[in-house]
Amino acid sequence: xxxxxxxxxxxxxxxxxxxxxxxxxxxxxxxxxxxxxxxxxxxxxxxxxxxxxxxxxxxxxxxxxxxxxxxxxxxxxxxxxxxxxxxxxxxxxxxxxxxxxxxxxxxxxxxxxxxxxxxxxxxxxxxxxxxxxxxxxxxxxxxxxxxxxxxxxxxxxx
Amino acid sequence: xxxxxxxxxxxxxxxxxxxxxxxxxxxxxxxxxxxxxxxxxxxxxxxxxxxxxxxxxxxxxxxxxxxxxxxxxxxxxxxxxxxxxxxxxxxxxxxxxxxxxxxxxxxxxxxxxxxxxxxxxxxxxxxxxxxxxxxxxxxxxxxxxxxxxxxxxxx
Numbered sequence: 211x212x213x214x215x216x217x218x219x220x221x222x223x224x225x226x227x228x229x230x231x232x233x234x235x236x237x238x239x240x241x242x243x244x245x246x247x248x249x250x251x252x253x254x255x256x257x258x259x260x261x262x263x264x265x266x267x268x269x270x271x272x273x274x275x276x277x278x279x280x281x282x283x284x285x286x287x288x289x290x291x292x293x294x295x296x297x298x299x300x301x302x303x304x305x306x307x308x309x310x311x312x313x314x315x316x317x318x319x320x321x322x323x324x325x326x327x328x329x330x331x332x333x334x335x336x337x338x339x340x341x342x343x344x345x346x347x348x349x350x351x352x353x354x355x356x357x358x359x360x361x362x363x364x365x366x367x368x
Numbered sequence: 369x370x371x372x373x374x375x376x377x378x379x380x381x382x383x384x385x386x387x388x389x390x391x392x393x394x395x396x397x398x399x400x401x402x403x404x405x406x407x408x409x410x411x412x413x414x415x416x417x418x419x420x421x422x423x424x425x426x427x428x429x430x431x432x433x434x435x436x437x438x439x440x441x442x443x444x445x446x447x448x449x450x451x452x453x454x455x456x457x458x459x460x461x462x463x464x465x466x467x468x469x470x471x472x473x474x475x476x477x478x479x480x481x482x483x484x485x486x487x488x489x490x491x492x493x494x495x496x497x498x499x500x501x502x503x504x505x506x507x508x509x510x511x512x513x514x515x516x517x518x519x520x521x522x523x
Contacts, residue, residue, distance in 0.1 A: 349416040362423040364433040 270320040270344040277337065283313055284333050297334035314340065376482040382449055385476065391428070393448050393476040397469065398432045401441035407458035411441040414457075414465045422466075426473055443469065447477025 273279070284296045287309050292299055301307040307330065314336070315321035322330060322339060330336050345352070354366065385391055399419070401411035415433055423431050440458040443465075447453075453472065457465050496502070 353416070353420070356420075359420070359423045359427070361427055361429060362420065362431045362433070365435065 267346050268344055269346040270318070272341050272343060273318070276340055279317070280314070280333065280337055280340065283310060287313075297332065297337060299333045301330055301332060301336070310336065320344070371482055374482060375479070376484050377479065379483050379485060379488040380478070382476045382478065391448075392426060392473060394426070394429050394445055394473045395448050396430050396432065396444075396446040397472070398434065398444040398446075399441070400434045400436065400438055400444070401457075402438050403435045405437075405441075407439075408441040410460045410462050410465050411457050413462040414469075417462060418466050422469060422473075429473065443472070445472040445475075447475075449477040451477035451479065 281296050284299055285292055287306055288296075288299055301310065310333075311322055311327075311330070318340065320340070322336075326339070330339065353364065358364070381387075382393060385393065399411065399415065401408040401415070403412070415435075419431060419433060423429070440456050443455050443457050445453045445455070453475075455468060455472070457468065460468070
């Protein structure tokens with residue numbers, strides 16, 4: 211009993227009494243620091259701006275004179291071989307199809323997505339596609355901008 | 369449990385609602401759902417499509433829509449008599465939620481417990497409830513007449 215007490219006391223003295231003579235992590239080396247050299251020769255380039263630009267808005271509103279525009283384009287591309295009803299003009303030939311769709315995309319700023327290209331068989335399909343409106347905002351934002359009745363309260367802070 | 373073990377009430381309406389005008393007994397509807405989260409899918413769809421129509425059709429009901437992160441979406445209905453009913457709308461379709469909300473709007477705030485009698489009336493008897501002395505001649509008027517006959521001077 212007495213022996214164990216002695217041992218414990220000795221251990222305590224060793225660990226707590228004398229402070230360590232050196233720092234724990236690599237303090238033994240001599241502190242010889244070279245004077246910092248100021249470099250003025252090479253100009254430092256500005257860091258590139260890493261802010262992500264906002265994504266392109268996919269909004270599309272069909273213009274008023276869509277039908278007439280489309281008709282004029284179709285007649286221009288197909289030439290005199292077109293029948294009376296221009297909407298039935300078949301787009302099977304790739305060159306004609308490409309020209310028509312490229313022109314429309316450039317003019318209206320809204321391109322047919324590649325997943326839907328196979329669905330564009332006639333000029334009527336193209337007309338239907340360009341007549342559909344594409345909305346950008348989520349339904350929540352739409353709700354926010356729409357006029358709410360006075361008895362509907364929406365808490366907007368998520 | 370038996371009928372005696374659970375709560376029960378008599379058939380009644382809140383302040384004779386419907387006798388004159390009809391007042392929608394639903395006071396407040398609070399929709400709590402998560403903007404992400406798969407169990408709130410129906411709730412989100414309901415808020416996007418149907419809640420506006422419901423609010424327009426029931427101008428006397430205040431609808432609070434709270435998108436906040438929650439485990440299961442709920443709809444809390446508060447009634448004019450103070451009753452509060454909470455329903456969980458997790459994993460329900462838009463049609464089911466529409467039906468549920470319409471049901472809540474049609475209810476009065478009275479509790480959904482066993483109704484003791486399926487009928488109730490404020491005027492149970494028009495001509496008076498029968499008792500054994502109904503239609504029996506009373507003895508009192510005959511006694512006074514006999515006394516008058518015996519002693520005509522005394523009035």
